[in-house]
Amino acid sequence: MRETIEVAAIGEAQRKIVGIVDDDPGMLKGVGRLLGAHGFLTETYPSAEGFLEHAAASKVCCLVLDINLGGITGIELRGRLAAGGSTLPVIFMTAANSEIVEREAVEAGCVAFLRKPFSSRQLIGAIDKAVGC
Numbered sequence: 001m002r003e004t005i006e007v008a009a010i011g012e013a014q015r016k017i018v019g020i021v022d023d024d025p026g027m028l029k030g031v032g033r034l035l036g037a038h039g040f041l042t043e044t045y046p047s048a049e050g051f052l053e054h055a056a057a058s059k060v061c062c063l064v065l066d067i068n069l070g071g072i073t074g075i076e077l078r079g080r081l082a083a084g085g086s087t088l089p090v091i092f093m094t095a096a097n098s099e100i101v102e103r104e105a106v107e108a109g110c111v112a113f114l115r116k117p118f119s120s121r122q123l124i125g126a127i128d129k130a131v132g133c
Contacts, residue, residue, distance in 0.1 A: 016131050017041040019060035021051050021077070022093075023069050027116075031064060034120050040127070048072035052080070060088065062111070062130035064123070067094040067101060078108045089130035093118065 018040045022028050025046070032042040043060055045051040048069050051058075067074040078090050092105040095116040105113050112126035 016061045017043060017059050018127060019043050019051060019058060019063040021045045021048060021063065022066040023047060038124055048077040051077065062089040062091065062127060064091045064093060067092055067105060068096060075104055075108045082109060091126045091130060
């Protein structure tokens with residue numbers, strides 16, 4: 001299930017595509033709508049496996065990635081991408097309140113680590129940092 005949300009008021013060249021991976025459908029929809037309202041296109045994926053299936057054709061400029069996914073975890077996905085030579089910036093998000101998880105995320109290489117629930121300002125700031133806005 002891949003959904004793309006567009007904002008007609010912003011020119012095609014100015015829009016950035018942000019990939020969102022989360023196994024919570026409500027979170028996917030909510031983050032997608034939030035980013036759409038801020039001028040981003042989004043591609044949403046309900047699993048790391050779903051992202052990997054479409055990643056070659058994807059033109060995402062950064063990835064908002066949940067850590068605790070069924071199957072391949074967000075940290076494992078980041079590791080696979082890095083092993084394949086990808087420099088795609090990753091923003092990790094999680095509901096886990098653990099310093100160990102945060103340390104693992106930072107060591108895996110992330111632009112930002114966001115604990116759910118996070119503010120829209122935190123997310124947009126992290127994406128701006130990731131894509132160089």
